[in-house]
Amino acid sequence: MPRTSKKISSYKLKKLKAQEEPCHCCGKDDLFFAYRCRCSFTICQDCMDENVWGMTCNGITWECPDCSEQNGFGNQ
Known part of the structure; x- marks a missing residue:
């Protein structure tokens, strides 16, 4: 019996795509943790x-240096 593939939600696709983006400063890929802005600016630790x-x-x-949006560090 063939397994059916589950449909991936748009939220999960967006999140997976964001994890693929490299750091805008140094260009490192495969980041374990990165700060991300809503405009897709990504910077590594x-x-x-x-x-x-x-x-x-x-x-x-x-x-954010790209869009001047205020983002939290997550330390509150």
């Missing part, structure tokens, strides 16, 4: 550590 001085003023939020 190492690059964020190097550039945090220019992306945040309070240590709670960071500003």
Whole structure:
């Protein structure tokens, strides 16, 4: 009896696609963790550590350099 493939939801497809995007600063692929903006800007942890001085003023939020959107670090 053949197995039927389950339909993947659009939410899951969007999430899987976001995980495939490389870091916009260093170009590293296959990131375990990355900060992502809604505009699809992606930055890895190492690059964020190097550039945090220019992306945040309070240590709670960071500003996306592409769209100027405020994003949280997730530390609240």
